[in-house]
Amino acid sequence: MTGKRRQLRLGAFLYPTGHHIAAWRHPLAQADAGSNFSHYVELAQIAEAAKFDLIFMADGVGTRGADTEALHRTAIRYVAQFEPITLLPAVAAVTQNIGFVATASTSFNEPYHIARKFASLDHISGGRAGWNLVTSSSDHEAHNFGRDEHYAHAERYERAEEFADVVRGLWDTWGEDAFPRNKQSGVYYDPDKQHILNPKGKYFKVRGPLNVARAPQGHPVLVQAGSSEPGRELAARTAEVVFTAHQTIGDAKAFYSDLKGRLAKYGRDRDDLKIMPGIFPVVGRTQQEAEEKFAQIQDLIHPAVGLSLLNGMSGGVDLSQYPIDGPVPDLPETNGSKSRQKLLFDLARRENLTIRQLYLRIAGARGHWQIVGTPVQIADLMEEWFRAGAADGFNVMPPQLPTGLYDFVEHVLPEMRHRGLFRSEYQGRTLRENLGLKVPEHPARHAVAAE
Numbered sequence: 022m023t024g025k026r027r028q029l030r031l032g033a034f035l036y037p038t039g040h041h042i043a044a045w046r047h048p049l050a051q052a053d054a055g056s057n058f059s060h061y062v063e064l065a066q067i068a069e070a071a072k073f074d075l076i077f078m079a080d081g082v083g084t085r086g087a088d089t090e091a092l093h094r095t096a097i098r099y100v101a102q103f104e105p106i107t108l109l110p111a112v113a114a115v116t117q118n119i120g121f122v123a124t125a126s127t128s129f130n131e132p133y134h135i136a137r138k139f140a141s142l143d144h145i146s147g148g149r150a151g152w153n154l155v156t157s158s159s160d161h162e163a164h165n166f167g168r169d170e171h172y173a174h175a176e177r178y179e180r181a182e183e184f185a186d187v188v189r190g191l192w193d194t195w196g197e198d199a200f201p202r203n204k205q206s207g208v209y210y211d212p213d214k215q216h217i218l219n220p221k222g223k224y225f226k227v228r229g230p231l232n233v234a235r236a237p238q239g240h241p242v243l244v245q246a247g248s249s250e251p252g253r254e255l256a257a258r259t260a261e262v263v264f265t266a267h268q269t270i271g272d273a274k275a276f277y278s279d280l281k282g283r284l285a286k287y288g289r290d291r292d293d294l295k296i297m298p299g300i301f302p303v304v305g306r307t308q309q310e311a312e313e314k315f316a317q318i319q320d321l322i323h324p325a326v327g328l329s330l331l332n333g334m335s336g337g338v339d340l341s342q343y344p345i346d347g348p349v350p351d352l353p354e355t356n357g358s359k360s361r362q363k364l365l366f367d368l369a370r371r372e373n374l375t376i377r378q379l380y381l382r383i384a385g386a387r388g389h390w391q392i393v394g395t396p397v398q399i400a401d402l403m404e405e406w407f408r409a410g411a412a413d414g415f416n417v418m419p420p421q422l423p424t425g426l427y428d429f430v431e432h433v434l435p436e437m438r439h440r441g442l443f444r445s446e447y448q449g450r451t452l453r454e455n456l457g458l459k460v461p462e463h464p465a466r467h468a469v470a471a472e
């Protein structure tokens with residue numbers, strides 16, 4: 022490490038009304054948040070004034086769940102919200118520094134579309150774009166793309182591997198100075214600086230060239246959020262930021278060292294990939310105030326919504342036929358997200374929870390790390406994880422918006438700054454610079470160097 026003190030990275034992970042499943046019902050919630058552009062401008066501007074590295078928009082290409090009894094009582098199962106790559110360029114126009122990470126699925130897109138949109142967002146925002154590459158986990162999304170069910174877990178990762186390579190290849194279409202746009206000579210671009218792909222994949226045949234110039238960051242930042250075995254391999258080979266969910270410092274440390282340990286075989290340094298677990302903070306001036314705040318929002322959960330949350334997170338396991346106040350039964354593996362399923366059932370076993378207790382336990386953070394406490398307690402725990410090698414930073418998941426983000430910024434961040442753990446000013450111009458990530462070299466440079 023250089024003499025400079027290591028500081029943590031922060032993302033503001035935004036769900037429209039906040040992360041708690043009943044957030045939209047809170048008296049201070051912006052209930053129409055998913056369709057309210059000014060709401061997102063306000064959030065981005067709060068996060069930027071607080072010097073967050075990025076805002077992160079999760080997404081699904083369809084509502085999650087077909088159970089109307091539950092769906093009509095919830096605002097966060099992608100029921101009504103903006104598509105991120107459409108929303109973020111508009112927010113870029115009213116901000117200067119904050120980065121934008123948008124989710125897009127490799128299962129229900131074509132690589133050319135994704136390469137083009139993110140390269141465009143990178144230009145429009147002046148180098149502040151990141152792509153959260155997900156494979157998607159629900160059949161409900163598959164139903165919107167001509168399929169009766171989702172691809173099998175292994176297949177969607179095989180497709181994702183190839184998808185990521187095609188997108189990165191397309192982002193390398195143009196050398197940095199490929200566009201002289203010389204009005205005298207009449208040369209708009211230099212054909213020697215255009216690189217065409219070799220269209221030979223199993224899933225995709227893409228020739229290029231990409232019809233967007235090289236992105237200001239070289240490549241938009243590549244983010245990944247799957248934690249299964251193939252998810253980790255894909256991240257180790259391609260990702261620069263990994264979002265992840267852990268309940269305990271032990272699990273977070275094990276994940277951190279496992280993933281960082283995989284980088285060397287791909288010729289990468291440990292610092293080339295930043296690991297940012299989610300944290301769901303309920304902030305109170307006293308412990309009692311924090312607990313009362315949390316209880317107020319927990320009381321707003323309808324049991325049907327709680328059960329459907331478990332159904333979604335366990336990859337389609339239906340617990341409604343079991344007694345709600347009885348133990349969580351042993352359940353079969355499904356085709357859904359492996360890591361989240363495991364996390365859920367490990368938690369139920371560890372804490373000996375009933376079905377109702379399990380959904381109450383995860384209704385806020387959905388498997389992420391939840392802290393209900395004072396600013397000092399929250400800062401202590403974040404510092405502990407950071408110093409112990411469990412995290413390079415955190416994805417902050419406000420319980421409700423906008424108030425939960427204000428709480429974190431006004432009460433927890435001053436404590437983090439006081440400890441020298443978080444910046445007071447942006448150091449860089451681009452998302453990549455702020456995160457401390459290298460600019461990818463254009464492959465043509467390697468070719469020249471090797472000759």
Ligand SMILES: Cc1cc2nc3c(=O)[nH]c(=O)nc-3n(C[C@H](O)[C@H](O)[C@H](O)COP(=O)(O)O)c2cc1C
Nearest residue numbers: 079080124155157246247248249252264358359360
């Ligand atoms: C912090 C975080 C954010 C995620 N955001 C999304 C998302 O926006 N859309 C999505 O379809 N999946 C999202 N996921 C799910 C993962 O990307 C991944 O597809 C899922 O965990 C299944 O992969 P796995 O079996 O490798 O864990 C997210 C996961 C985490 C931990």
